[in-house]
Amino acid sequence: MKAHSSSRPASRKWAVGLALAAIPLFGFDRGCVTQPQTDILVTSSSVNVQGYIHRFDDNTLQWQENMAGWAHLRVNGGGFMVWDQTDANNVWQQSGVPLSLGVNVLDGETWRATPNGNIVGSIDGFILERKNDLAANGSQPVFLDWSASGVDAELKAIATGTLNGPLTAAQQTAFVNDVKAGVASFFANAYAGTSITLASAPGIGVHTVKFLVGDTTKCNLLGKSPGDYKNTNKTQTSQVFVGVFRCMLVKKLVSTTPAELTDTLAMRVQDVATAIGRTAAHEAGHSFGLVSIGPTRLHGCEDSHNCEAYDDANPSDRFDVGHHIMDPGNKSQFYARIGQANPTTRATKKPYFERYGKSYLKIIHP
Numbered sequence: 001m002k003a004h005s006s007s008r009p010a011s012r013k014w015a016v017g018l019a020l021a022a023i024p025l026f027g028f029d030r031g032c033v034t035q036p037q038t039d040i041l042v043t044s045s046s047v048n049v050q051g052y053i054h055r056f057d058d059n060t061l062q063w064q065e066n067m068a069g070w071a072h073l074r075v076n077g078g079g080f081m082v083w084d085q086t087d088a089n090n091v092w093q094q095s096g097v098p099l100s101l102g103v104n105v106l107d108g109e110t111w112r113a114t115p116n117g118n119i120v121g122s123i124d125g126f127i128l129e130r131k132n133d134l135a136a137n138g139s140q141p142v143f144l145d146w147s148a149s150g151v152d153a154e155l156k157a158i159a160t161g162t163l164n165g166p167l168t169a170a171q172q173t174a175f176v177n178d179v180k181a182g183v184a185s186f187f188a189n190a191y192a193g194t195s196i197t198l199a200s201a202p203g204i205g206v207h208t209v210k211f212l213v214g215d216t217t218k219c220n221l222l223g224k225s226p227g228d229y230k231n232t233n234k235t236q237t238s239q240v241f242v243g244v245f246r247c248m249l250v251k252k253l254v255s256t257t258p259a260e261l262t263d264t265l266a267m268r269v270q271d272v273a274t275a276i277g278r279t280a281a282h283e284a285g286h287s288f289g290l291v292s293i294g295p296t297r298l299h300g301c302e303d304s305h306n307c308e309a310y311d312d313a314n315p316s317d318r319f320d321v322g323h324h325i326m327d328p329g330n331k332s333q334f335y336a337r338i339g340q341a342n343p344t345t346r347a348t349k350k351p352y353f354e355r356y357g358k359s360y361l362k363i364i365h366p
């Protein structure tokens, strides 16, 4: 017997009201979802969802330990499912939550009895998007091709142009090698959890990321690649323009990010490897199908990028000024590109594929 609704408070505003009145021992509850991840693509017609109940006071999570109670969900504003009582581990579960094709917004309520009365909490809206047009498409090897002439000189010019120096020839050579290794490491980490992995040679079925000098006169295009929803062609080439990084970084790095001319060489290796690695992952991402435009594809906009307008209008996490790898170029701040949280003080925040984009990659390249 799980129906407890008769003894629930009438609305969650009641509990929030008490929290605002700051009555001791009364906060408000919020249900969190631990499984599956929220804001992802799924291919099944129903899912099991589980989570915990957390207690907040004055908008602050008071106790990390989880609490016993009840929870239920609804899909797209429809009827609530049956209340589920949390188990011995304080986990609530809604089994077989039915998902329509397309975007489903799930939300719900929690309920908990306390010596001071019953507390209703909210499970904030979250997206599970069901698609039936995606299938596993094998693995995707990727070759990072640094062989073009002039690229090493541009990397050295980034080091000398953004540090007080002077840098010896040996230091500049080490910088080049360390940045290349850092780019490979960034790329592999960005695609972790998928079968998109680095290869040691080009070939049929291998995607190539070609590092070139680019148009340093215009100095506005960092990379280029063919869009390819569902990655139907695995033998494509993306381009990343290291010379354009050079002219942009020399102009903007110190003025728009926490980087300083007095930074260590090792710090600059991190900055530059992150920025170039992010663009390598970004351009390759386009050629794997990110972020294909429109509601039947991946809700991309602005030339197949993460869509800020969609993010603003939905309970999603699809755009963050460049911290997400597929954010649009013109909206990606340089401090985000070099893996910093803000423009003024160093605090690492590596660019990443958000859960939605990663879930797409995991479906097509599991």
Ligand SMILES: [Zn+2]
Binding pocket: 282, 286, 304, 305, 328, 329
């Ligand atoms: Zn792009």
